[in-house]
Amino acid sequence: MKNNFLTGFAVTAATLLGAFIHAPSASAFNWSSSWSQPTIYSKEQVGFNDASYQRYVQSERVAIPNSGQFLLDPSKLRLKFAHDVSVSFINEGAGFRNQLAFSSTGTTNKSGMIFSDISCTGQGCVGDWGGSALKLGDTVKLGTIEGGSQLDFGLKADGFRGGTNIFGTQTDKNPDKLQHVVAYAVGTRHILLGFEDLFGELGASGGRNQNSDRDFNDAVFIVDVGEDNLRVLKGEKVPEPSIVLSLIGLGAASLVARRRQSDTAE
Ligand SMILES: [Ca+2]
Numbered sequence: 619m620k621n622n623f624l625t626g627f628a629v630t631a632a633t634l635l636g637a638f639i640h641a642p643s644a645s646a647f648n649w650s651s652s653w654s655q656p657t658i659y660s661k662e663q664v665g666f667n668d669a670s671y672q673r674y675v676q677s678e679r680v681a682i683p684n685s686g687q688f689l690l691d692p693s694k695l696r697l698k699f700a701h702d703v704s705v706s707f708i709n710e711g712a713g714f715r716n717q718l719a720f721s722s723t724g725t726t727n728k729s730g731m732i733f734s735d736i737s738c739t740g741q742g743c744v745g746d747w748g749g750s751a752l753k754l755g756d757t758v759k760l761g762t763i764e765g766g767s768q769l770d771f772g773l774k775a776d777g778f779r780g781g782t783n784i785f786g787t788q789t790d791k792n793p794d795k796l797q798h799v800v801a802y803a804v805g806t807r808h809i810l811l812g813f814e815d816l817f818g819e820l821g822a823s824g825g826r827n828q829n830s831d832r833d834f835n836d837a838v839f840i841v842d843v844g845e846d847n848l849r850v851l852k853g854e855k856v857p858e859p860s861i862v863l864s865l866i867g868l869g870a871a872s873l874v875a876r877r878r879q880s881d882t883a884e
């Protein structure tokens with residue numbers, strides 16, 4: 619009986635361990651053709667100022683320099699706290715008319731298009747090569763993303779004109795198995811995302827290769843995740859809201875106790 623129990627326990631443990639080890643790895647970014655363009659708000663409407671972020675947009679055909687900002691793993695954008703997440707267009711240095719979409723999995727499960735035609739023209743636009751769908755600082759609201767959700771982003775290269783290459787944050791799931799997204803923590807509440815839209819290694823040609831410049835400036839965005847989430851993503855310890863509340867509660871209780879003591883003394 620005892621042996622059976624132990625054997626059963628060992629088998630269960632091995633099964634659990636096996637399930638853990640063989641847990642399916644994150645999949646490539648799933649794209650739905652049914653997505654459409656949500657409302658785009660101007661920077662004035664949402665009170666966003668893109669100017670301070672333009673310095674992070676590297677020059678065309680120049681590999682991203684060490685920006686001095688906190689480098690994040692774009693495949694691990696997990697939010698600990700609920701936040702009204704928004705995504706703002708910073709710039710594009712691309713001949714392609716790319717598309718950006720997002721997904722949230724975990725506590726909040728939703729996904730959709732963010733920008734269906736990433737193109738801009740005129741002053742400040744790095745890649746003024748056709749298309750004028752966006753103005754610098756244009757913003758799309760993703761709505762409330764609850765704590766315990768994993769945010770992910772994918773770029774459909776030239777998707778507006780029928781392109782099919784989808785580049786996501788999971789490097790090994792990309793069609794060329796190369797990194798196509800960089801992410802930095804900037805300021806107090808923002809993540810800077812930069813995408814490379816060309817297939818293949820730097821300068822590679824032939825086959826599906828597109829003589830990539832690997833400049834990661836083909837589509838650049840700011841994601842507002844809120845201060846607490848950004849601090850967590852940077853590895854800082856941020857207490858749960860409930861703990862903060864109970865600490866405040868404790869403080870208030872001890873104040874009352876002290877007041878009572880001094881009342882008694884009087
Ligand atoms: Ca570029």
Ligand SMILES: [Ca+2]
Pocket residue numbers: 814815816830831832833834835836
């Ligand atoms: Ca590029």
